[in-house]
Amino acid sequence: MITSLLDTFFNDIDLMIMLVGALVGIASSLVGTFLVLRGSSMLSDAIGHSIVFGIILVWLITHQTSGPWQILGAALTGLLTVFLSELLINTRKVKADAAIGLVFPVLFSLGILLINLYASDVHIDAHTVLLGEIGFVWLDTLSIAGHDVPRAIVTMGSMTLINAAFIGLFYKELKLATFDAPLAKALGFAPGILFYVLLLLTSGTAVAAFDAVGAVLFVAFVIVPPSAAYLLTDRLWLMFLYGALISVASSISGYYLAVWWDVSIGGMMAVMTGVFLALAFLFGPRYGMAAQWFRRRQQRALNDSRTLAVHLYNHEGGPEQDVENVTQALREHLLWSSSRANRVVERSCQRQLITLQGERLALTETGRYLAREILEPGQHNNR
Amino acid sequence: MTLLALLGDYTLQKVAIGAALLGLISGVLGSFAVLRKQSLLGDTLSHAALPGVCLGFIIAGGRELGSILTGALVTGTLAALTMLLLTRMSRLKTDAALGVALSVFFAVGVVLLTYIQGGNNASQGGLDSFLFGQAAATLTSDLWVMATITAIALALVTVLWKEFKLVSFDPEFAACSGLPVILLEATMTVMIALAVVVGLQMVGVVLMAAMIIAPAVAARQWTKRLEHMVLLAAAFGIVGGVCGAVISAMGPGLATGPLIILSLSLIVVVSLLLAPGRGFAWELYKLRRDRRTLRTQQVLTTLYRLARHHRDPAFRSDQGMVDAYHGTNTRRALQYLAGKGWVRFESPHAGDPATQPHWALTESGRHEAERILTELEGASR
Numbered sequence: 048m049i050t051s052l053l054d055t056f057f058n059d060i061d062l063m064i065m066l067v068g069a070l071v072g073i074a075s076s077l078v079g080t081f082l083v084l085r086g087s088s089m090l091s092d093a094i095g096h097s098i099v100f101g102i103i104l105v106w107l108i109t110h111q112t113s114g115p116w117q118i119l120g121a122a123l124t125g126l127l128t129v130f131l132s133e134l135l136i137n138t139r140k141v142k143a144d145a146a147i148g149l150v151f152p153v154l155f156s157l158g159i160l161l162i163n164l165y166a167s168d169v170h171i172d173a174h175t176v177l178l179g180e181i182g183f184v185w186l187d188t189l190s191i192a193g194h195d196v197p198r199a200i201v202t203m204g205s206m207t208l209i210n211a212a213f214i215g216l217f218y219k220e221l222k223l224a225t226f227d228a229p230l231a232k233a234l235g236f237a238p239g240i241l242f243y244v245l246l247l248l249t250s251g252t253a254v255a256a257f258d259a260v261g262a263v264l265f266v267a268f269v270i271v272p273p274s275a276a277y278l279l280t281d282r283l284w285l286m287f288l289y290g291a292l293i294s295v296a297s298s299i300s301g302y303y304l305a306v307w308w309d310v311s312i313g314g315m316m317a318v319m320t321g322v323f324l325a326l327a328f329l330f331g332p333r334y335g336m337a338a339q340w341f342r343r344r345q346q347r348a349l350n351d352s353r354t355l356a357v358h359l360y361n362h363e364g365g366p367e368q369d370v371e372n373v374t375q376a377l378r379e380h381l382l383w384s385s386s387r388a389n390r391v392v393e394r395s396c397q398r399q400l401i402t403l404q405g406e407r408l409a410l411t412e413t414g415r416y417l418a419r420e421i422l423e424p425g426q427h428n429n430r
Numbered sequence: 431m432t433l434l435a436l437l438g439d440y441t442l443q444k445v446a447i448g449a450a451l452l453g454l455i456s457g458v459l460g461s462f463a464v465l466r467k468q469s470l471l472g473d474t475l476s477h478a479a480l481p482g483v484c485l486g487f488i489i490a491g492g493r494e495l496g497s498i499l500t501g502a503l504v505t506g507t508l509a510a511l512t513m514l515l516l517t518r519m520s521r522l523k524t525d526a527a528l529g530v531a532l533s534v535f536f537a538v539g540v541v542l543l544t545y546i547q548g549g550n551n552a553s554q555g556g557l558d559s560f561l562f563g564q565a566a567a568t569l570t571s572d573l574w575v576m577a578t579i580t581a582i583a584l585a586l587v588t589v590l591w592k593e594f595k596l597v598s599f600d601p602e603f604a605a606c607s608g609l610p611v612i613l614l615e616a617t618m619t620v621m622i623a624l625a626v627v628v629g630l631q632m633v634g635v636v637l638m639a640a641m642i643i644a645p646a647v648a649a650r651q652w653t654k655r656l657e658h659m660v661l662l663a664a665a666f667g668i669v670g671g672v673c674g675a676v677i678s679a680m681g682p683g684l685a686t687g688p689l690i691i692l693s694l695s696l697i698v699v700v701s702l703l704l705a706p707g708r709g710f711a712w713e714l715y716k717l718r719r720d721r722r723t724l725r726t727q728q729v730l731t732t733l734y735r736l737a738r739h740h741r742d743p744a745f746r747s748d749q750g751m752v753d754a755y756h757g758t759n760t761r762r763a764l765q766y767l768a769g770k771g772w773v774r775f776e777s778p779h780a781g782d783p784a785t786q787p788h789w790a791l792t793e794s795g796r797h798e799a800e801r802i803l804t805e806l807e808g809a810s811r
């Protein structure tokens with residue numbers, strides 16, 4: 048019963064493709080969160096490109112592209128890129144951004160040349176390198192306990208577990224190293240080594256995801272979900288959660304849209320991560336454009352009411368009271384348009400800051416208190 | 431095929447001219463990008479050119495270079511704007527904004543690419559080539575397009591030279607002197623997109639980043655002046671481009687794009703190692719020279735102080751004593767000083783129990799030691 052259920056599960060092509068996409072997204076955004084927070088997102092771009100060299104090198108030596116040792120070997124090229132870039136930066140001859148942009152194209156070029164020269168007949172061609180073949184992941188299966196499990200599920204699943212385990216084990220250390228590296232160093236946590244392990248995991252994830260989404264789309268899965276999560280929350284653990292949710296949502300929606308329009312599945316999944324980022328950018332609860340706009344509008348309305356209250360208070364009981372404390376005077380003295388003046392008067396009436404006495408605008412007790420608080424702050428607490 | 435026969439090859443000539451044009455424009459424009467710490471912007475812009483290439487293809491209904499390049503320019507610019515919007519209006523930092531723009535635009539490009547291929551368009555085959563470039567397929571008409579774009583970019587740089595220079599080195603001052611800094615920065619960004627557009631055919635969207643960065647970084651090693659840097663970067667770009675083109679013509683499977691990048695990277699490595707003033711070899715030499723100067727100056731002033739202490743200008747210092755004073759063997763330093771004529775070697779007196787040689791200051795050596803000491807005092811004051 049369970050066996051047949053599992054077989055149905057692993058034979059469901061749609062489900063398998065979406066699962067691989069979701070796993071790529073979750074594994075990548077786990078490490079990506081720290082890259083985004085540290086301000087070194089573009090390292091994932093460098094790593095994504097340079098592992099091509101590692102993969103082809105490993106293939107030339109072992110004639111295998113999958114397997115844990117192959118993944119580790121190819122992942123080391125990613126680390127090599129970071130190491131060489133830092134070496135260049137430390138000479139202080141080349142700025143950080145230029146150093147990154149110098150090293151990875153060299154390794155990528157070497158990789159492409161090797162592919163063209165020695166491996167053009169195997170399944171790694173230059174096209175797959177960039178785009179991946181997530182639509183065909185179900186073709187390559189492993190036999191585990193009698194079930195044919197797609198290899199990509201196994202590798203991506205293990206990579207997700209490894210990443211999650213690393214972050215779970217070193218959560219506090221990573222958090223400290225990310226937000227306060229000098230303190231982490233002073234406490235003896237070796238933030239540099241932690242970061243290198245993180246980058247090794249990033250490279251490993253890139254290699255594992257390579258067959259599915261290729262070298263460049265991988266960058267989208269690393270950077271975009273954590274960036275979107277960063278726009279939604281200030282809590283680190285929530286960033287992981289949102290990142291994973293966005294990855295799953297992108298994978299599912301991307302898959303169906305890709306099938307519908309008959310386009311690249313991996314590409315569409317990556318596009319969907321971008322769509323979710325745009326949504327977070329526009330409608331995020333605190334940092335979103337809409338929320339910011341709404342807050343600014345509220346602030347402006349509040350300021351207008353306060354201005355009105357002070358204006359009325361200044362002239363209250365004075366000889367020019369009948370001239371100044373009418374809606375007409377607001378247009379001339381505060382230079383408000385009549386629609387703005389009417390709106391402010393109406394809103395202040397609603398908030399019971401003022402009352403209308405014929406033409407004249409009179410402060411209520413609350414309104415008078417508000418004005419005095421602004422003019423002489425802290426003097427009226429006993430009221 | 432011999433090299434001479436190769437050089438007469440018509441296809442190679444076209445490829446070489448294209449590569450030279452690309453090297454020229456990316457060297458010139460890359461200099462500004464690298465100085466403004468926007469090296470990776472080129473990477474983002476080039477990846478973001480892919481959807482534009484596809485859109486141009488869809489709109490023109492075929493592989494027509496003019497519309498494809500226009501599309502690339504438009505989406506490249508859009509990506510730059512997206513990046514600007516994200517950094518200015520959200521809490522994302524520059525690196526994340528660059529990465530987001532790069533990967534999402536590229537993903538859109540991939541989707542459009544597969545859409546075109548799914549549509550079974552007859553000339554779709556040529557579209558893939560924009561990923562890595564397909565230099566060998568360069569047509570004479572393509573060269574004219576590339577030359578025109580290069581000419582426009584160079585003319586803009588010439589006309590706006592002073593403004594670009596100021597904005598690159600001191601944007602605050604530029605803004606204070608009333609220059610439209612944002613407009614100028616936008617112009618420079620669009621011009622990088624222009625370089626990317628020229629590079630599409632030759633090296634493709636993926637490798638353009640190095641095309642922008644490498645010549646400028648190499649040129650920066652050799653000079654401090656922007657004028658020389660731009661000219662050198664252009665020269666390096668041309669040399670790298672032509673070298674890559676020639677090598678790639680030597681055999682099958684040698685893709686032009688990667689070889690151009692590798693040639694340029696070699697130029698960078700050589701520049702980093704050997705450039706006078708900033709190269710590693712030069713720095714090593716300077717370090718050793720400085721160390722020797724310091725050592726000999728120390729020994730000289732020691733001799734001077736000993737002479738002063740003994741109130742004897744011709745005081746003969748025992749070599750072993752000077753060694754003990756400095757904690758190392760000072761024979762080489764003393765020999766160097768003797769070579770300069772500042773100290774004099776004196777053999778030990780007859781009957782002197784010490785067998786070590788002795789050294790005494792000469793007249794000019796005393797002056798030199800006094801000069802050094804006053805200089806040091808001046809520095810410490």
